[in-house]
Amino acid sequence: MFTYEMPTKLYFGKGCVAQSVADMAALGKKALIVTGRSSAKRNGSQDAVVAVLESAGLGWVLFDEVEANPSVETVRNGAELGRKEQVDFVIGIGGGSPMDAAKVIALLCTNDLDDEMLFTGPYGAPPLPIVTVPTTSGTGSEVTKISILTNHKAGTKQGVKSPMLYPKLSLADPSFTMGVPEHVTIDTAIDALSHAIEGYMAKDATPVSDVWAEEALRFFGLHLTQLRGTLSYAVREDLMYASTLAGIVISQAGTTLVHGMGYCLTYYRGFSHGRANGLLLPQYMKLMEESMADKAQRVWELLGFAGSDDFEAFMKDLMPDTVTLSEEEIEKFTTIVMKTASVKATSYDVTAGVVARIYAHISK
Structure with a gap:
């Protein structure tokens, strides 16, 4: 038995943003x-988003203070502005950080949550409607029910997860990624690859x-060897397509040990x-x-590698x-990882020894 939900x-x-006038207008004023x-x-x-809002006669206010790996404090500031301005819906434009922040801002606009309840729930009221506009091809947040925030109190990144966080509308235009720098193109593509x-x-x-x-x-598999240098629109389009599909994948199946271990490398x-x-x-x-x-063999076939050594x-x-x-x-990172859901989600008997061995290997 399995379930499938993708309400976005x-x-x-x-040019897809320009086609969303009626959808935007249906979300509020x-x-x-x-x-x-x-x-x-x-x-x-x-x-492009502002043009749609103004053509529909809708008002808007800007919160442009989202940092990479957004913090709990940042989303609280955004929600404070949203409540003050009495907004009806929230639009996240950018990579994973602005889109993830937008989801939690929408949730905090309608729920008074302390830091613990923010990550655990329950949530008494649905968030404001969420719109996402991805401008990188990596996180897949435009189609997921997950938001990742930096929680300084916990000393790591943590997820806010609820079906209520699925965006109502997502507008994925690959042309917005044409100017993405090479290192960001590589980073985001590998993030999306890890999701898949x-x-x-x-x-x-499932x-x-x-x-x-x-x-x-x-x-x-078509484009991993083409991530450096100037990329054509066709390649950018394929990468965004793959990233969005990978987002749909983790919205159903979740992430595993790679993400659980990676958060420590990012935070610390x-x-x-x-x-x-x-x-x-x-x-x-x-x-x-x-x-x-x-x-694993199917992964290598699709990506064009002979095995894990070739991939490495x-x-x-x-x-x-x-x-x-x-x-x-x-030792510190291993202790943190072993407390996360990523361990149980992994199709392997993950022990502290396994985690420590992987950290030691990449540290060579």
């Missing part, structure tokens, strides 16, 4: 636009999520989320070759970053 209405393709400080202004996505792989291998994977995962992996060592995942993926796939050999060599060339972890850091 998705527009995909060049005034929007809170949530972005980072500059990228949405540079790539044209903010102007982890969701495919997860204990909660026949339906596997279909989307294999389709995403097929498109990643400053690695971007995608780069942290990239450091960990090869060793994770070695575990999967043991526990899920058939699926490719990743070291694509992401030559290194990290040196002390024994104390490995």
